[in-house]
Amino acid sequence: xxxxxxxxxxxKTNLITPAGLAKxxxxxxxxxxxxRPEITKKVAWxxxxxxxxENADYKENKRLLRQVDSRIRYLRxxxxxxKVVEYSPQQDGKVFFGAWVQVEDLDGQTRTxxxxxxxxxxxxxxxxxxxxxxxxxxxxxxxxxxxSVQTPTGSKVWIVNTIDYHQKPV
Numbered sequence: 397x398x399x400x401x402x403x404x405x406x407x408k409t410n411l412i413t414p415a416g417l418a419k420x421x422x423x424x425x426x427x428x429x430x431x432r433p434e435i436t437k438k439v440a441w442x443x444x445x446x447x448x449x450e451n452a453d454y455k456e457n458k459r460l461l462r463q464v465d466s467r468i469r470y471l472r473x474x475x476x477x478x479k480v481v482e483y484s485p486q487q488d489g490k491v492f493f494g495a496w497v498q499v500e501d502l503d504g505q506t507r508t509x510x511x512x513x514x515x516x517x518x519x520x521x522x523x524x525x526x527x528x529x530x531x532x533x534x535x536x537x538x539x540x541x542x543x544s545v546q547t548p549t550g551s552k553v554w555i556v557n558t559i560d561y562h563q564k565p566v
Contacts, residue, residue, distance in 0.1 A: 411513045412478045413494050424468065427464055490538055496563065497509060499554040540555065
């Protein structure tokens, strides 16, 4: 299930973990019930002061209100389009959506991350998008499997150390 975003034609998978969906819904609720009413009050107060053309409070809060409304519209549409992927015991032993994976390169350096939807990666350095080259290379792999990922500096080989669906490997 893929969508194309705006004119950039960026492929974006419509998958999300249950926790990711809960976070987006919480953000939408916060924007709608807390932030928007506060900003609306400020706009009304600033508008009551008179001349709006030179009213910095009015202009700034109208700008913030437009940003909040834009994010609310985006979240409502996006949440509606998303497909929640629940954990299934059949996934054990192989890398699929929602897995915590630890990989090791040939120099012995390890990286640990969770494969999630593109809406979940922001603000997290331990999450990667299912759309990333690393995640695509890892799908359906097992422990001790070797993968090759094309990077800006050339091809890099990784070995799968651990796969877990319940907690981040240590």
